[in-house]
Amino acid sequence: MRLSKLASEIAESPTLALNEEARLLRERGEPVIHLGIGEPKNKTPMNAILASAAKLTSGEVKYTPADGTPALKKAIIRYTEENYDRLVSPENVIVTNGAKQSLFNILYSLLNPQDEVIVLAPYWVSYPEIVKMCYGKPIIVTPEDGMFIPNFKEIERAVTGYTRAIIVNSPNNPSGAIYPAELIEKLVDFCERQGIYLICDDIYHKLVFDRQEAAPAFRFTEKDIEDSHVIVVNGVAKVYGMTGFRVGWVVAQRQLVKVMTNVTAQMTSGVSPVSQSAAEGALNGLQNVVEALRLQIQNNREVFLQEMKTFNGARLIKPEGTFYALPDLRAFNANSVELSKFLLKKALVVTVPGKEFGMEGHIRLSLSGTVKDVTEGVARIKWALDPTSPNEIYIGDKKMVRDWL
């Protein structure tokens, strides 16, 4: 079969592929622990359920404006004012099918073939692929070994005449790192001066621990939004645990939003009104649901840190936000794909190889499940890898003996 060269080269989503593998194992009755997927376990917030149910029962489920319903855009404008201290117009906002489509639409609207986009490792798996889908070239900047925070000078060095954008994701998937405010400030200043877009993927911005804050880029620019190169991406997937509703949004210059709206109109015609109502309900509803989720994840992280203390050989930088951790397991195997496969086979734990995030030798663990998932998951990984851990363990109701170390 003859297919598009570009499309054929796009990598399979490793998390979705792992989910499928885990599902098949579970179907066979295997007691799999899923530390692969970045999806909170909470129920949809009640206000979101009520708002979407009301939309559905009205029977008025029709096309909406391609850039989003006025009511949801109003809620996003209020959210932007409350969280970013920026008052923007409806023309600065576009609603998309998840933050993923926000990123695609931004890059599709900005890039010409061969334009470059700087992606900071460790990065969310989809960034390089989305850049490639838009005929661009991802340029990866990797931090010093043992660190998750990029060096500003290295970023500056990676910039060429073709650089159109830098993508920043803080708090970061997969490392859980929060970029220091000084770095964000330098990046904003640099991008505003150079005319490079700073795409801030803020999808985890409220999932931060220990009273830390992920400094928003808007804070560091005096420019009017119409002149600013800061673009903010956000959505309801992570902070409200509403992954299945597929609602994200972009706040940017109106000229860019206009082009993105045309792209959306030709591509999807917009987001389902049922989902848009749900997002509106979440944004306008009681915000203690976000705090409850944050506390649950913080508690999981505490349990995780405790478990990791007795994991000899693993090196860990404490996650400061999100629901991920990215331990360095090079002491056991520098090949993270092999390592993840080994952990699934021997310990029935789903993890994601660090290689997918530009951090070979590490594996990403998602702490978004239950406390039991975290404790049992880490115990199984220790058992499979660390020779100083007890060599017997129960996996489900089977007693397993480690005979490979």
Ligand code: PLP
């Ligand atoms: N950005 C980052 C950094 C993510 O980790 C994810 C999901 O895993 C997304 C964007 C996608 O969000 P959505 O589900 O709203 O498309």
